[in-house]
Amino acid sequence: MQLGDLDAVLSIESTSFAQAWSRNMFLEEMANDTARVIVFKANGKLVGYLCFWKVVDEAHLLNIAVHPDFRGRGLGREIMAHLETLCRQEGLTTIILEVARRNGRARNLYRKCGFETTGFRKNYYPAIKDDALIMAKKLSAANSRETAAGGSGEAH
Ligand SMILES: CC(C)(COP(=O)(O)OP(=O)(O)OC[C@H]1O[C@@H](n2cnc3c(N)ncnc32)[C@H](O)[C@@H]1OP(=O)(O)O)[C@@H](O)C(=O)NCCC(=O)NCCS
Known part of the structure; x- marks a missing residue:
């Protein structure tokens, strides 16, 4: 994600979440070495994004959204x-x-996508008065080894 993507991301973000991330929150994640913030474009139009943190050998997915006009088409x-x-x-x-x-x-x-529910956090989203389910997916060791052997290295 580049600074020039921020307005388009914020526009999707504000229509997607009751407790939307602010401009500063995205800027902080873009500057955070632990974080990866990635945008997806189709014909030059920003259609989705995600943000995750690398924590030791785990990825914590913090944010993901698809542009409302492009949902239900497999982009997610x-x-x-x-x-x-x-x-x-x-x-x-x-x-x-x-x-x-x-x-x-x-x-x-x-x-x-193969995620399983592993727990829940009560009242995790006060703005929408909802609990959070914790979901996880273990990435298979065989595929990790294959990619490590044949992959192109760092994503950034
Ligand atoms: C959740 C989100 C990212 C899904 O993106 P998407 O591009 O619409 O997803 P896809 O088209 O790839 O659909 C994937 C699966 O999601 C489910 N899905 C998609 N649209 C759905 C709908 N209207 N109702 C129920 N399930 C739906 C289906 O199981 C679908 O699989 P299928 O096509 O094999 O049936 C998108 O709806 C979004 O941005 N929502 C707002 C932000 C958000 O809630 N983010 C997640 C925070 S945890």
Whole structure:
């Protein structure tokens, strides 16, 4: 993500979440060595983004959204597949995330991508009065080794 992407990201962010990230929050993550903030474009238009933290050998997915006009076309799945590729390239073994219990779309997306519910955090989202489910996916060792042997190295 570049500074020039920020307005388009904020526009998607504000329509996607009750407790949206601010401009400063994105700027902080862009400057954070632990974080990866990645945008996805189709024909030059910014259609989605994600942010995750590298914590030892785990990726913590902190934010993901697809432009409202482009939802339901498989982009969410493509973005998640890209996240897995990046994680393997960086030697990460697990992806962890929190999702609101009532966010059926996102829960379906993660379930279809092979995530399992491992726990929950009560009242994690006070703005929407909802709990968070913790979901995780272990990246298979065989694939990690394959990618480590044949991968192109660091994502950035
Ligand atoms: C969640 C989100 C990223 C999914 O992106 P998307 O591009 O619409 O997802 P896809 O088209 O790849 O769909 C993937 C799966 O999600 C589920 N899904 C998509 N649209 C859905 C809908 N309207 N209702 C229920 N499930 C839906 C389906 O299981 C779908 O798999 P399928 O096509 O095999 O049935 C998108 O809806 C979004 O940006 N939501 C707002 C932000 C958000 O909630 N982020 C997650 C925070 S944890």
